[in-house]
Amino acid sequence: xxxxxxxxxDGRIVNNRCQDCGMDYSRRRKKYxxxxxxxxxxxxxxxxxxxxxxxxxxRQKQSQNKxxxxxxxxxxxxxxxxxxxxxxxxIAVSVMALVFIVMGAFLNLTKQWEEKEAAESxxxxxxxxxxxxxxxxxxxYDYDYSMEEQPEAVMPAEGEAYAVExxxxxxxxxxxxxxxxxxxxxxxxxxxLYGSVILDDEQNDIYESVFLAADAEYGVQAVEGYQLFxxxxxxxxxxxxxxxxxxxxxxxxxxxxxxxxxxETYEIKFxxxxxxxxxxxAGFYDAQLLSGVGTLEITESDMYEYYxxxxxxxxxxxxxxxxEFKNLYLKEGQMITAAEYGSEDFRVRLSPTETVFEPxxxx
Numbered sequence: 024x025x026x027x028x029x030x031x032x033d034g035r036i037v038n039n040r041c042q043d044c045g046m047d048y049s050r051r052r053k054k055y056x057x058x059x060x061x062x063x064x065x066x067x068x069x070x071x072x073x074x075x076x077x078x079x080x081x082r083q084k085q086s087q088n089k090x091x092x093x094x095x096x097x098x099x100x101x102x103x104x105x106x107x108x109x110x111x112x113x114i115a116v117s118v119m120a121l122v123f124i125v126m127g128a129f130l131n132l133t134k135q136w137e138e139k140e141a142a143e144s145x146x147x148x149x150x151x152x153x154x155x156x157x158x159x160x161x162x163x164y165d166y167d168y169s170m171e172e173q174p175e176a177v178m179p180a181e182g183e184a185y186a187v188e189x190x191x192x193x194x195x196x197x198x199x200x201x202x203x204x205x206x207x208x209x210x211x212x213x214x215x216l217y218g219s220v221i222l223d224d225e226q227n228d229i230y231e232s233v234f235l236a237a238d239a240e241y242g243v244q245a246v247e248g249y250q251l252f253x254x255x256x257x258x259x260x261x262x263x264x265x266x267x268x269x270x271x272x273x274x275x276x277x278x279x280x281x282x283x284x285x286x287e288t289y290e291i292k293f294x295x296x297x298x299x300x301x302x303x304x305a306g307f308y309d310a311q312l313l314s315g316v317g318t319l320e321i322t323e324s325d326m327y328e329y330y331x332x333x334x335x336x337x338x339x340x341x342x343x344x345x346x347e348f349k350n351l352y353l354k355e356g357q358m359i360t361a362a363e364y365g366s367e368d369f370r371v372r373l374s375p376t377e378t379v380f381e382p383x384x385x386x
Contacts, residue, residue, distance in 0.1 A: 176227045178204055178250050182271030189259050189267060191218070192309075192349025197253035198380040199350060201277050203269035208245035209235055210264040217242055218261020218345070220249075227252050235263055260334070262345050280378035283307060293317065293369040296360040299353035307376040310335065310348040315369035318362040321353070332362065335371060350376060 029036055034043025041048070182203055188210045196202045207220055217236035222229060231249055236242030251257055253276060259265055285306050291297065293315065299305040310319060316336040333351060336344035351373070353359060361369055 176252055178202070178252065178271065179273065180271060182269070183274050184270050185272035185274070186266065186268045189257075189265050190349065191259050191261060191345030191347060193352070194257045194259075194350060195380070196224075196251040196255040196257070197273075197276055198278050198280070200251060200257060200267070201269075201272040201274050202251055202253050202255075203272040205249045205251055205267045205269045206245065206247045207233070207235075207249055208266050208268075209237060210266040212237065214238055216262045216264075218259065218263030218265070220246075220265060221258045221260070222249050222251065222255060223258070224252055224255030226254055229255065235265065260345070278380055280380050283375045283377060283379045285375035287375070289373040291319070291359065291361050291371050291373060293361050293367050296358055299357045299359065300355040303353065303359070303373070305353050305355040305357075307379045308351045308353065308373040309376055310351050311372045311374065312336065312346040313370040313372055315366040316344065317366060317369035319348075319351075319371060320358075320360045320362050321351075322358045322360070323356065 028034070029041035029044060029046055031046050032041060032044040034041045036042070036046075036048055039047065039049035183201075185201055185203065187200070194200045209216075214237040217234070217238075219232065219234045222231040224230070229250065229252075233246050234242040235244065237244065249257075253273075283306065285304055285308075287304075289303055289308075290313070297303045310333060312335040318332040318334045320332045333348045334344040335346060335348065361371065
């Protein structure tokens with residue numbers, strides 16, 4: 024070591040120590056250099072590896088940055104194989120086939136439409152040979168398109184005196200009753216009897232209805248001026264018996280009835296439903312209650328048209344129904360039913376009327 028000088032102060036090194044500054048050289052084999060940091064071989068190797076890694080990371084980042092465009096990642100799609108001539112030909116054939124199908128459907132619809140128009144159109148070819156001198160036509164004619172009103176019926180003031188008592192039933196002017204202007208009142212003084220009178224004349228646009236009762240709290244005792252024209256229907260409903268009086272009965276216009284060709288009597292009971300012309304002959308009947316309480320419903324066979332039911336009950340039962348109904352007309356094909364909501368002992372006898380008329384407004 025005598026041959027070595029101190030790298031720090033250039034003093035002599037004795038026993039691995041500088042005699043001047045005391046620097047210890049027992050563990051050092053490398054030379055000291057001012058302002059230079061000494062590192063071992065391992066540290067240098069690690070630094071070299073780290074530097075290499077940093078360079079690799081930097082290169083990777085640069086490569087990734089190149090894959091972005093305007094802030095978006097660039098995606099590389101696999102290239103598709105080029106379509107050959109055979110593929111292009113197949114596509115063209117498919118398109119042409121689709122076009123022909125659509126055109127065929129359109130032409131078919133057009134043909135159907137033209138055939139329909141031809142079937143619904145009128146042949147106006149004759150107008151080509153028709154000549155008219157419009158100079159002779161008077162366009163000044165003012166036609167009134169409003170509905171022509173029927174002249175109002177007028178009841179003759181002259182006639183005969185006539186009076187009749189009626190019970191529950193349907194009566195037609197000019198048939199069962201002469202046309203005239205009637206006063207209607209109660210025929211009985213029983214305070215517990217009541218009923219209604221309805222005058223229905225569609226031809227003359229007349230509809231009147233009144234409820235008759237001895238007690239003024241429940242109805243009126245009399246009405247005046249009911250005009251019953253020929254064909255008008257006067258219906259009485261309920262236990263009440265009414266008195267009709269007129270001073271201008273048109274007896275000369277009364278229809279002459281005929282003897283009823285029906286002679287057989289029928290009995291209909293609760294739950295029965297008969298068709299006129301099939302289960303019972305069509306025609307005029309008087310209905311008489313035999314027992315129970317209920318209604319006779321008259322409907323068309325298809326059940327779309329319904330007429331006022333005939334209500335029947337025992338006299339004095341308090342139901343307000345009468346025990347009979349006069350002039351019940353059953354038209355061919357109509358149904359007569361003993362209503363199901365009546366009592367189970369409900370039975371009615373249907374007897375042909377003595378005289379019959381043309382059906383007219385009978386229902």
